[in-house]
Amino acid sequence: MRIAVYSAQDFDRETFCRANKDKEHEFLFHNELLEESTTSLAESCEGVCIFVNDDANARIIGMLALKGVKLIALRCTGYNNVDLEAAGKYGITVVHVPEYSPYAIAEYTVGLLLAIVRKINRAWMRVRLDNFSLNGLVGQDLHGKTVGIVGTGRIGALVARTMKLGFDCNVVAMDVKKNPDVEAIDIPYVELEELIRTSDIVCLHCPMNSKTRHLVNMETIKLFKKGATLINTSRGGLTDAKTLIYAIEEGILGALALDVYEDEKDLFFRDFSSYVVKDANFQRLTAFPNVLCTGHQAFFTTEALDSIAKTTLISIKKFEEEEDLPTKLEYKG
Incomplete structure (x- = not known):
């Protein structure tokens, strides 16, 4: 699966590449935040992987859907930056990392x-x-x-x-x-x-x-x-x-x-x-x-980073193979 990774830092590249050592997925790492002007980076990608400060509002989700994106994978627990109702409307699955450390x-x-x-x-x-x-x-x-x-x-x-x-x-x-x-x-x-x-x-x-x-x-x-x-x-x-x-x-x-x-x-x-x-x-x-x-580093341990990458990759694989997704988020009204 081809995934555009937004807000990617060096530690994201390192941990995701290590977790993806068998190269089951293709990750395209981008430093840029997800916003309207950067949705083009998801061209030809089936999924996007985002972090806490990326913006997945209704308009942006619509733009991603037009590019063929079917999955939004949050590499964090919180999801206040994602419009789950819009994701459901456009048929995009959203997963997160319920807990990492x-x-x-x-x-x-x-x-x-x-x-x-x-x-x-x-x-x-x-x-x-x-x-x-x-x-x-x-x-x-x-x-x-x-x-x-x-x-x-x-x-x-x-x-x-x-x-x-x-x-x-x-x-x-x-x-x-x-x-x-x-x-x-x-x-x-x-x-x-x-x-x-x-x-x-x-x-x-x-x-x-x-x-x-x-x-x-x-x-x-x-x-x-x-x-x-x-x-x-x-x-x-x-x-x-x-x-x-x-x-x-x-x-x-x-x-x-x-x-x-x-x-x-x-x-x-x-x-x-x-x-x-x-x-x-x-x-x-x-x-x-x-x-x-401090600059949002409470989560920043080796154990947490490895857990985030591992959980995210498991979710991507389950989505790809159409298995049950325990990490899936849905709009509840």
């Missing part, structure tokens, strides 16, 4: 939390300059703090378990569907408002959709404890950048750690170190001393 993202979440509350990133920068002063580096214990987990799928559940059993935190959770594994370790589920009001630390692990977009906004931010810590390793659109800036400036948030950003599409996975980044909100956020931002 929830441990990778859960571990990274805890790493970000430790770095921001103990100011490890600032300490590292000082020592690089031979500055060994501890002034301004006072941190906080995690032990005994209340941690709110918004979204308790595999990743959120792992973070909840780590915080409760590993750090002896008080953990509360919120999700539209309760996870028995979370309830089994006596973590209570509460409403979002109560979770925000009572938590010292809030971790976002829910998917991005019409109901969760800007979950943290100018209304909900006022519910946070003064000086609370917010961690987001899920999707940038769960938070509103202007709200985050306001919250940091007003001291509502004492610390903020992000691995995702709402407008990351034009920034992340690229090297702008020799250029001026013309995103005023991002520049303001990253200028604050109590904000730590």
